[in-house]
Amino acid sequence: MDTAGLVQWAQSQLPGWTAFVVLGLDLTIRVIALGTIPYRRKPEVALGWLMLIFLFPFLGLLVFLFLGSPKLPLRRREKQHEINELVKEATGHRAIIGEHEHLELPLATSAQLNYELGALPMVHGNDLELIPDSMECLRQMTEAAEAAQDYVHFEFYIVTLDDSTRALFDALIAAHRRGVRVHILIDHVGSLGYPGYRHLVRMLDEADLSWRRSLPIRPWKGEYQRPDLRNHRKIFVVDGEVAFTGSQNVIHPSYSKRSNVRRGLLWKDLMVRCRGPVVDELNAVFASDWYSETDEILFDEFQRELDVPERGGILAQVVPSGPGFEQENNIQLFTHLIYNANHSIVVCSPYFVPDTALLTALKTESQSGVDVRLYVGASSDHWVTAKAQESYYDELVEAGVTIYQYHAPTVLHSKFMIVDDQVTIIGSSNMDQRSFSMNHEVSLLIIDSAFTERMHRLEHEDYRANSAQLNPKVWRRRSVLRKYAESVCRLTSSLL
Known part of the structure; x- marks a missing residue:
């Protein structure tokens, strides 16, 4: 109910003075929300909450008070x-344990970033x-x-x-x-x-x-x-x-x-x-x-x-993330690695609803000549999330990203990223706002050319072999009603 409707209802059902009280509370909620909700929140998340409160001030306020904090007690x-x-x-407060002089600077700084955020070092000797x-x-x-x-x-x-x-x-x-x-x-x-x-x-x-x-x-x-x-x-x-x-x-x-x-x-x-x-x-x-x-x-x-041995075995690091941490550990790692890619990025996520930082990183790298490939499912168990995800396809394809849809009725649930020829991330984290800020997640960062080669082989022999490449021309001919649903779901995606 908008403000005018709320006032009209109050006038018809309650004593005259109460209409002004309701109107005052309505305006107070909106003004306070406008100046407080954006504080230290991502713009898209703040916009989602503001949209809810401006459309339904009293209900929106209650929902925000109930669900608004993205952190644990x-x-x-x-x-x-x-x-x-x-x-x-x-x-010993070491971000990398063992020999690491051979690591390229972007990978060494990735290890340091993860250690600062999640406290666990990069280590040799893994199988x-x-x-x-x-x-x-x-x-x-x-x-x-x-x-x-x-x-x-x-x-x-x-x-x-x-x-x-x-x-x-x-x-x-x-x-x-x-x-x-x-x-x-x-x-x-x-x-x-x-x-x-x-x-x-x-x-x-x-x-x-x-x-x-x-x-x-x-x-x-x-x-x-x-x-x-x-x-x-x-x-x-x-x-x-x-x-x-x-x-x-x-x-x-x-x-x-x-x-x-x-x-x-x-x-x-x-x-x-x-x-x-x-x-x-x-x-x-x-x-x-x-x-x-x-x-x-x-x-x-x-x-x-x-x-930990000084050298040998696979170099890897566990990266925990979630509302128990002060930062969004996983998205910071993902964007750091994406911006340091040289020739290829492969992303597989069942729920791909990126924030501005991730979307900009993928588009920027693709437009810089990096081969960016995104694997998503043609089937999904979450209709709203699927529609929000689809709303990003147009701009990704326009930026040069190749999108592959895994054949139905399989529900693609794998979550991984491959960067160039030696970096792989496998874990529980989706590429969406829920996994970035609201879920406890754990990711495994792996730096090893032989392991990454195995991942590229799995990508080609399984994921690409069982997927269809999104045809931009056909995709753009989808109905106006479908585009409308995608847009509405995209606006609410930050609150999913």
Whole structure:
């Protein structure tokens, strides 16, 4: 309801003087919002909130007060800072551990940037294996849990009990019963509503496993924070020897919903099996999240002193990000690497709704002669996000970016970036505002020419082979109604 309508309603329903009170409150809300909401917010985010408040002043104000802060409560951020300081002290305040004189300056500064933001150094001595098949990844995690001797740390966004995940949970419960310390973190809101979640909760409770809901929304138990700040990380660590991370959740590739099965939808993910010092870094991320939820620091299961060789193996660095940090760690890394690209950039993201910084970086590099390729899905499970994403295609193509749409009915869920011939990022982070500021994410920065060659081969043999290149001429002929929907969704994308 606009101001005139609000005043007219007040005049017809309430005593005369109340119309002026309503009008005064309406104008006060708008004026205060105009001068306070943009403070230290990205322009597109501030615009989204201002648009909501100017259209619906009273409702918009309530929503803003409920959801407006992009940060976790102060105590949670203080816990993150405590873990960061422990890690920095243990690593001697070094951004790169081991020989690094051969690193090009932009890559060395990337490591320094990540260390300043996330406290974890770049380290030698890693062995990394790509796992492009979800069922194979579940099998390998199950085998690792079956072989566990000391501890298992499990942290995922969406987790359910179904035919594809049962063996993994049976292995975790068996490990617990033989004396292995098993700690499980499951995002509360992320898993709610999926078939099998309630059965899993009952199963874990009956097994007396040490598990917690991450960022729980249960006010009747005194558990509450902003409900759309979520833990989107995917981390699985066994004995400090092996770890898994990437884009995959612990659920059947159909996401166990009948509507998905009817449509033939299957999620496509990419995971990495890790050995070496980055296992300890992923474990440190888990330890910080466990501390946030339980006030318990897992000193016996948290290797603060990294055993890193001076040279050899794959050079890699774990980059945590999210509302527990003061900065947007992931987007700063992405844009830094994009601006330092020399000849090629490959981006794969299921939800590509860039902020101004990322969009400008990709367009600038493309117009500078860099080959920029973007992989998105032709199918999506989020209609509004998909329309917001599509609203960017015209200007990206005009800037020279090549867009590939992965064939339906597969739901592309892999999240990676390849820069030139030696830099790869794989992780849980999408290229959208939610992943930049509202979700806990974890990314793995990998600097290795042989690994990056494997990624380019996977891109060509799988992602490009199963995608169709967007035809700009055909795309521009889409209906006016579709363009209208894209524009509306784009305006609200900063609030998604």
